[in-house]
Amino acid sequence: MELLEKLTILSDAAKYDAACTSSGVRRGYQEGYIGNTSSSLAGCCHTFSADGRCVTLLKVLLTNRCVYDCKYCVNRRSNDTKRAAFTPEELAELTIGFYRRNYIEGLFLSSGVLRSPDYTTELMIQALRILRETYRFNGYIHAKAIPGTAPELVERLGFLADRLSVNIELPSETGLKTLAPDKTKDAILAPMRQIQTRTAQGKEELVKYRHAPKFAPAGQSTQMIVGATQDSDLHILRLTQGLYDRYRLKRVFYSAYVPVVENTLLPSKDTKPPLLREHRLYQADWLLRFYGFRAEELLDDQTPDFNPLVDPKCSWALAHLDFFPVEVNTADYETLLRIPGVGVVSAKRILVSRRAGRLQVDDLRKLGVVMKRAQYFLTCRGRMAEGLRFTPESLLHNLIAAERAALPGSGMEQLSLFGT
Incomplete structure (x- = not known):
């Protein structure tokens, strides 16, 4: 051969x-x-x-x-x-x-x-x-x-x-x-x-x-x-x-x-590979390695599988609304990482930037925070984004819409792991 x-x-x-x-x-x-x-x-x-x-x-x-x-x-x-x-x-x-x-x-x-x-x-x-x-x-x-x-x-x-x-x-x-x-x-x-x-x-x-x-x-x-x-x-x-x-x-x-x-x-050959499930597991894996989460925090016996409609961090946040909103001007690094839309890099930028003065909501986007998700879970100087209106019941709908908007025309396909 x-x-x-x-x-x-x-x-x-x-x-x-x-x-x-x-x-x-x-x-x-x-x-x-x-x-x-x-x-x-x-x-x-x-x-x-x-x-x-x-x-x-x-x-x-x-x-x-x-x-x-x-x-x-x-x-x-x-x-x-x-x-x-x-x-x-x-x-x-x-x-x-x-x-x-x-x-x-x-x-x-x-x-x-x-x-x-x-x-x-x-x-x-x-x-x-x-x-x-x-x-x-x-x-x-x-x-x-x-x-x-x-x-x-x-x-x-x-x-x-x-x-x-x-x-x-x-x-x-x-x-x-x-x-x-x-x-x-x-x-x-x-x-x-x-x-x-x-x-x-x-x-x-x-x-x-x-x-x-x-x-x-x-x-x-x-x-x-x-x-x-x-x-x-x-x-x-x-x-x-x-x-x-x-x-x-x-x-x-x-x-x-x-x-x-x-x-x-x-599974039969007609079954499509569970690519979205694979993606959610990769997102959760990222949370375990870099965000300080544990497996038992993200899922439990009552909810043994990830919600395919939103990423694992958003799912955790929806189940722990009593943890939010987080004040970005005073929260420590580990707490900042719990906010959906705030990643490792943006959390570090927040810590550095607020040494020069108290941050406003408009500053966060410049620091890399994904505000389409983060805006529902944080405050700056005790205030949320201006004009923001939502209820606990509408929050899931808003997060799903934000995820779909991130990839126009692709439905509920994969998001970047780095924007968790």
């Missing part, structure tokens, strides 16, 4: 993997090496660096051959699909060739399970070793750690990659047993725990020895499929909170289930 044909097959097979971000690591030019991590061909995907730049990665599988038969996966062993596999030499040569032509800035490598997790990981290690040692590639590499891999192999992989990720796949152990019987919860969590522990040890070693080798310096992430099982948003968010707390993950990615296979245990 020609290399280009392999690339076409294996890049297409990797398109359902959403955990593809290069944030969290900086490595500048080093003499004798090629590439760094600070800086619409098949296999190329776009992602964002820590400083907000859009960069391009080669996103491929080592192979789409797999001994597992996960019901939701297009690469499962029982699916009739064309198979291919790179040799470690081919993958390394392809990556460095793309880099030298300025097509990419790094590599995102995953794989089906060929023979066994250990055998597959050894091939991935061999490919990355060729890149790092033979080609002296100093750019960004994100590699998938396969559940069930021996700890010593995970460690070797971590010293070659900048970020590792272990896909948790499904939000519940019941769903895992039903749809992915070859995988277990313990097999998935074991490498997560190892990566978290080894990363912490590596940071301690760097304090003592400046040139100590770095283990997965960009940390770890994971991905879970949304909509393939009946798990509620509350269950998913509690799991997310636990992963951040226990394993210090950099990101949890959510992937709306795309019905690529026909199975009575899964």
